[in-house]
Amino acid sequence: MGHADSAGGGAGSTGPADAGGGSSATGVTTPAGSPDAEDAPESAAPDRRAGTAAGAGGARGRAEGGEPALPGDAGRAPRPGAALRRACALAGGLPLLLVSVVVAFRVGGRDGVTPLPQLAAFLPWLLVPGAVGLLLMAAARNRAGCVWALVVLAATAWFVRPYQSAADPPSSPPRAEFRLLTANLRFGDATPALRAALRTHEPDIALVQECDTRCVAALRAPALRAAYPYRVLDSGDPAEGSAILSRYPLTAEPGVRGTLSMPAATARVAGVRLRLQVVHPMPPTPGSMDAWRTELGRLRDAAAARGDGTAVFGGDFNASQDHEAFRDILDTGLRDSAMVLGRSRTPTWPASTAPLFGTQIDHVLVGDRLSPADIAFPELAGTDHRAVLVDLQLR
Numbered sequence: 001m002g003h004a005d006s007a008g009g010g011a012g013s014t015g016p017a018d019a020g021g022g023s024s025a026t027g028v029t030t031p032a033g034s035p036d037a038e039d040a041p042e043s044a045a046p047d048r049r050a051g052t053a054a055g056a057g058g059a060r061g062r063a064e065g066g067e068p069a070l071p072g073d074a075g076r077a078p079r080p081g082a083a084l085r086r087a088c089a090l091a092g093g094l095p096l097l098l099v100s101v102v103v104a105f106r107v108g109g110r111d112g113v114t115p116l117p118q119l120a121a122f123l124p125w126l127l128v129p130g131a132v133g134l135l136l137m138a139a140a141r142n143r144a145g146c147v148w149a150l151v152v153l154a155a156t157a158w159f160v161r162p163y164q165s166a167a168d169p170p171s172s173p174p175r176a177e178f179r180l181l182t183a184n185l186r187f188g189d190a191t192p193a194l195r196a197a198l199r200t201h202e203p204d205i206a207l208v209q210e211c212d213t214r215c216v217a218a219l220r221a222p223a224l225r226a227a228y229p230y231r232v233l234d235s236g237d238p239a240e241g242s243a244i245l246s247r248y249p250l251t252a253e254p255g256v257r258g259t260l261s262m263p264a265a266t267a268r269v270a271g272v273r274l275r276l277q278v279v280h281p282m283p284p285t286p287g288s289m290d291a292w293r294t295e296l297g298r299l300r301d302a303a304a305a306r307g308d309g310t311a312v313f314g315g316d317f318n319a320s321q322d323h324e325a326f327r328d329i330l331d332t333g334l335r336d337s338a339m340v341l342g343r344s345r346t347p348t349w350p351a352s353t354a355p356l357f358g359t360q361i362d363h364v365l366v367g368d369r370l371s372p373a374d375i376a377f378p379e380l381a382g383t384d385h386r387a388v389l390v391d392l393q394l395r
Contacts, residue, residue: 092136095129188212279315309367
């Protein structure tokens with residue numbers, strides 16, 4: 001027991017001595033609640049608070065993201081506006097793709113399938129969605145998209161130029177001059193407007209499409225019979241009928257076969273036989289594409305077999321110079337009067353928006369012995385087409 005007391009006394013004597021001597025023996029930790037904790041250097045406090053804050057931040061990072069935040073994560077964060085630029089690139093690609101397909105068929109010399117022929121009729125206006133695509137690609141900072149848009153716009157602008165395949169006619173003095181009018185009456189509704197136009201413009205020859213029974217009855221009136229004693233009438237409702245009116249003697253000829261009437265005749269003008277062909281193929285609607293191509297092909301065959309260059313093909317072609325089927329007709333040597341006179345992009349349909357917007361599908365094509373001298377596009381109430389009035393010189 002005395003040994004034990006001595007040991008306990010030794011321990012008790014050593015503790016106060018160590019404390020009083022301020023010994024800093026290694027491995028001794030001061031309890032948090034002891035007086036020595038209050039006497040700890042203040043410089044250690046910020047370190048403990050910083051460590052606590054770091055620990056709390058790490059805990060929040062693990063709580064919010066499920067993984068501890070790494071120093072390199074900040075560099076991989078999405079850049080502001082990246083999603084908006086991707087959306088602009090996608091939005092710009094859609095109109096560019098549409099215009100690209102139309103231009104690709106134009107380059108390949110094909111009309112394609114619906115809706116490509118319908119869009120091709122408005123080819124100049126496709127510059128608008130092409131420009132929108134370019135702006136969106138620029139906003140997206142997409143270099144490849146901008147190059148794509150510029151190529152599409154350049155190709156579209158190239159094909160907007162007038163298409164003319166035939167040589168200019170000889171410059172010899174004309175043997176005769178005459179005026180020709182062609183008009184689509186829209187189911188005969190514009191018959192009164194046609195009668196007024198005949199009185200006002202006094203054409204020598206008129207090629208009429210969609211001349212229904214009302215139209216035929218009006219054309220047989222005494223006043224019109226006196227003004228145009230020679231005529232070929234092919235009645236049909238509502239849009240099948242057509243007519244040829246002339247101040248010159250006429251001889252009926254076999255016309256071009258089609259769903260809608262396309263009669264033909266030969267007129268004698270200054271002793272020259274002039275072939276007149278009414279044009280009215282089926283429109284390129286989704287259900288009539290085959291008929292549209294077939295009937296324009298028949299018109300091309302008729303144009304190729306026209307003879308000595310004194311033919312006139314006039315009417316509603318339901319096609320513009322941006323359709324391959326129409327260019328095939330021009331490639332036979334016929335010349336578009338509007339192109340010759342620098343009016344190849346003057347819209348004739350739809351009349352409600354012409355001349356500001358539309359497409360030219362009504363034409364007067366002439367052989368190389370005929371020279372267009374002047375052209376106008378009169379409005380006729382009751383129809384969705386503008387008429388075409390041409391002064392022609394026969395050489």
